[in-house]
Amino acid sequence: MPFDERAAPPPRAPIWDAPVRLFHWLLVALLAFSWWSGKHHDMDWHRRSGYTILALVIFRIYWGFFGGRTARFAQFVRGPRAAFAYARALASGRYVATPGHNPVGGWSVIVMLGSLAIMVGAGLFSVDVDGLESGPLADYVSFDQGRAAAAIHHLMFNLLLGLAALHVLAVLFYLVRLRRNLITPMIHGRRRAHEDETVEDLGASGWKAVLGMVIAGVCAYAISRGLHF
Amino acid sequence: MVASRVFKILHRAMLAALFPALALAAAPAAAQSPQVTIAARQANFKKMGAAMKVLKAQLDSGAPAKEVMANAARAIALTAPQQAKLFPAGTGASAGVKTDALPNIWTDRANFDALMVRLVGETGKLQAVASSGDVAALAAQTKATGAACAACHRQFRADN
Numbered sequence: 001m002p003f004d005e006r007a008a009p010p011p012r013a014p015i016w017d018a019p020v021r022l023f024h025w026l027l028v029a030l031l032a033f034s035w036w037s038g039k040h041h042d043m044d045w046h047r048r049s050g051y052t053i054l055a056l057v058i059f060r061i062y063w064g065f066f067g068g069r070t071a072r073f074a075q076f077v078r079g080p081r082a083a084f085a086y087a088r089a090l091a092s093g094r095y096v097a098t099p100g101h102n103p104v105g106g107w108s109v110i111v112m113l114g115s116l117a118i119m120v121g122a123g124l125f126s127v128d129v130d131g132l133e134s135g136p137l138a139d140y141v142s143f144d145q146g147r148a149a150a151a152i153h154h155l156m157f158n159l160l161l162g163l164a165a166l167h168v169l170a171v172l173f174y175l176v177r178l179r180r181n182l183i184t185p186m187i188h189g190r191r192r193a194h195e196d197e198t199v200e201d202l203g204a205s206g207w208k209a210v211l212g213m214v215i216a217g218v219c220a221y222a223i224s225r226g227l228h229f
Numbered sequence: 230m231v232a233s234r235v236f237k238i239l240h241r242a243m244l245a246a247l248f249p250a251l252a253l254a255a256a257p258a259a260a261q262s263p264q265v266t267i268a269a270r271q272a273n274f275k276k277m278g279a280a281m282k283v284l285k286a287q288l289d290s291g292a293p294a295k296e297v298m299a300n301a302a303r304a305i306a307l308t309a310p311q312q313a314k315l316f317p318a319g320t321g322a323s324a325g326v327k328t329d330a331l332p333n334i335w336t337d338r339a340n341f342d343a344l345m346v347r348l349v350g351e352t353g354k355l356q357a358v359a360s361s362g363d364v365a366a367l368a369a370q371t372k373a374t375g376a377a378c379a380a381c382h383r384q385f386r387a388d389n
Contacts, residue, residue, distance in 0.1 A: 041379065129274075129382060131281030132375030139286045143279035226289075 013193035015099065015185050017068035017204035019212075023060050024186055027053065027116075031164075035157070043133040047224070050135075054120050055213075055220035060113060062212040068204030070100035077110060078103040095178055099191075108170070112163050119156035124223060125149035136226040263324035270315035271328075273308045280304040281375065284359075288368050295362050302352075302359030302367075305374070309352040313345040329387040337384075344381040351377045 016024075030053050037046040064073040082103040089095060090104075101109055124135040127146025138146045174180040185191045193199055222229070280301040287293040287301075321332050334341045351374040358370045 041383075127278075127282055129278060129386075130375050130378035131278035132285060132371070132378070134282065134285065138282070139289070143275065143282045146282065147278075 011193040011195065011197065011199065012190040013099070013197060013199045014189055014202050015070060015191040016189045017071060017202045018189065019059070019063055019067060019204065019209045020071050021186055021189055023056055023063070027056055030056070031160070043128075047135070050120060050123050051220050051224045053116070054124075054223060055216040057113065057117050057120055058219050059212050059216035061117075062215060063209070066205075066208045066212065068202035069200075070202060071204070073110075076101035076103075076106035078106055083107055097180065097191075105170075108163070108167060112160070112167070115156055115160050115163060119153055119160060122149045122152040122156060126153050136224050139226060263320045264326050266315055266317065266320045267324060267326045267328050267330075270312055270320075273312055273315070277305050277308050277378075280308075281371070281378075284367075284371055288364070288371060293364055295359075298367065299356075299359045302356045306352040306356035309349050312348070313342065316341070331385050331387055334385050341381070341385055344377070344384070348374075348377045348381065 030049050034046060034049040034053065037043075037049060063071050069075055083106075086098075086103040098105075124137040125141050125146055126149045127134045127138050127141075127143055128150065129147070131143060134146060135149070138149075141149065171182050174182050283301040284298055284305075287298045316330065316334055318335055320328070321330050321335060322328055323332075351370070355367075355370050355374050358367045361367075
């Protein structure tokens with residue numbers, strides 16, 4: 001049988017490296033688990049989950065400097081002018097896909113990552129109302145300061161819920177209105193490429209990823225021990 | 230007589246000084262405003278929470294200081310018995326003051342009072358164990374006391 005050219009799969013280009021995808025889905029799972037364990041006052045598991053999220057945040061910041069092309073802050077953090085121009089283009093139907101985070105999405109990454117860092121940071125100093133359960137760094141603050149940290153922790157969680165809802169709505173908007181599926185690329189890491197596009201590697205380095213995981217793990221572990229060595 | 234006159238003046242001055250003090254001392258028993266009652270119980274709960282945190286920090290540290298723990302446990306044990314009296318009717322959210330006290334405290338009073346009795350019992354044991362110096366027993370009793378706090382908070386405290 002002759003080779004049928006029309007049956008060839010459409011060209012694919014890598015868009016998200018494996019650490020970015022792993023970070024994303026682990027975060028989704030751990031945020032859900034943290035919420036559940038916090039709700040049920042299972043504070044041992046809530047803390048463990050929080051330490052893992054802490055490691056994820058540290059890794060993601062590291063990966064924003066040493067990761068694959070689309071993971072780097074320098075690649076996706078754009079000025080407000082670029083963000084407004086992109087939003088205007090979207091609104092007027094002149095949509096052009098971005099190979100990576102678009103100028104608005106880049107800001108949403110920064111805001112979500114920042115909120116996450118504040119939430120985790122506040123959790124480390126939090127004290128519960130009974131003074132019995134606390135984060136690993138609560139020994140460094142007073143009871144009142146620890147209660148204030150718990151209030152911030154709670155507030156940031158609600159803010160993050162709102163941001164996550166906005167994130168999902170934006171993804172659905174791309175899916176329904178722009179006919180762009182952003183969900184499966186976050187799973188398998190590839191997107192549809194244009195016919196004439198030269199497919200480029202993301203340049204994510206395996207050993208740099210391992211090094212980042214070690215750094216994140218050691219930092220999170222030291223903080224979980226209250227920085228007592 | 231000059232002396233008797235001086236005594237009279239002193240006597241009056243003493244009465245004048247004593248009267249407001251007596252009036253102040255008698256006032257809370259008569260009718261304390263809900264705001265004052267709520268503020269008092271909140272201050273007490275904060276005191277207990279802060280002392281629990283001190284106790285916990287000592288137990289978690291490698292070298293717990295016995296005296297610090299005994300002081301914290303005493304503060305908790307002395308404060309807990311005051312709390313049951315600081316939830317009279319009319320000191321819920323309807324008082325117009327910010328309070329996490331849920332209305333079911335006054336509709337499910339027997340249950341609430343039983344939990345208060347449990348708290349007083351556990352904090353009494355806490356004080357006894359803390360003065361004994363048995364660190365392992367104190368760690369266990371701290372947990373038991375915290376469980377008494379939490380049991381009541383889950384049923385009768387908002388924001389929990």
